Amino acid sequence: MASPAPPRIFSRRRRIAGLRRASVRQAQRDAARYLMDDMVEDILDRLEFIRMSPARVLVIGDWTGTLALSLRGAGSDVTELDMATLDEEQPIDAAPYDLVVSLSSVDRVNDLPGALLHMRNALAEDGMMIASFLGAGSLPNLRRAMLAAEPDRPAARMHPLVDNQAASALLQRALFKRQVVDGRSLNVSFASLDRLVSDLRDQGLGSALANAPAPLGKAAKKRADAAFLAGANDKGRVLENFEILTLTGWKD
Template sequence: MASQAPPRIFSRQRRIVGLRRARVRQAHRDAARYILDDMVEDVLDRLEFMRLAPNRVLVIGDWTGTLALSLRGAGSEVEERDVATLDEEQPVPGAPYDLIVSLASLDRVNDLPGALLHLRNALGDDGMLIASIVGAGSLPHLRRAMLAAEPDRPAARMHPLVDNQAASALLQRALFKRQVVDSRSLTVSFGTLERLVSDLRDQGLGGTLASAPPPLGKAALERAEQAFRKAANDKGRVLESFEILTLTGWKD
């Protein structure tokens, strides 16, 4: 029996457009980039702790270029790819790699089990994958605001996200011999809902659903803003959380 194709939840073309827009927005002095900065720092800390010095590395999704620069400085040969130059749901060219790092990318592919299997197949015998994604515990205040915006018939506006347990099962399903999934929380302060949405767009984290809902109307947007402001502290700031999941898997 032929296997069914995975449901088309995300649009790769919308992801590419969002990435291009983020690169333009990064020219502004106050553009946000804290998600990737945090992920890059975490990966470098892990490699230093493990005293890992990979020869060939594939870095996916780091549009800051910081990770590749650091790895090249340590003597690694590094290839950089993003959603516009690599379809993670297809076999990965250029293999084998000693290390593959994917940042803020795998949480927006339609066939995540298949993508993980392709990445595993692209590793050498002792190769390792480190993949950081925005996890299921992220953006609780934004999610409540979107539900409040359309209380009768809410449209699907927020991405489905992977939790820790599901991530571990996915690594096993992709045949990684050893796997570790851990999470951490990144808390960011916002004065307005508009600034939160702007930060997401700065970082290429805007909506990429295949079935894009229409923009919120004026009344719905006001309901969303009111719901968001209800979470403000005594200083008028909303402390929003991003859960960062890091998936680590070894081929052998």
């Protein structure tokens, strides 16, 4: 009996459009890229700590190109793919790889267990997968602002996020061995809600929900701005939290 299709929460078309918009925005001098920079630095630190020098690597989602550049400098043969050229819910070609890295990508697929399983199947024996993305606990001030904008009937405007417990279960379901799930916080201050939204768009993290609600009206936007700034410190800035979740698993 065939398994039921996963619910359609995300739109692949909207994800690709957001990535292309981010690529254009990155040409601006002040474009934000701190989340991807943090993830890349963390991956390189992990590989150095375990003294792993993979021969063949697949990097998914790093639109900065920094991770691939560093790995090639260390002698790895690296293939780079993004969500426009790789459907994470389909088998991965040109396997096997000694290392598969996914950055800010698989958290916005409809079939996350399937995407993790495809990455596992793309690994060579004893190969390793690392996936980093924004996890539960991220953007509490933005969530509060969105709820305040439409107090009577708030629309679904933000993505559901994965927590540590769910991530561990997902790795087990995808048949990974020696699973490790850990999280870390990255705090960034903002003077306005508009700047936070701009930073998210710079980094390809705008909404990719399949059923996108209409934009906020003027009154709702005013309520959102006020709710966001209600959490400001004495310098008029709001400290927003990004919780970065990292999943690590080995094939055997």
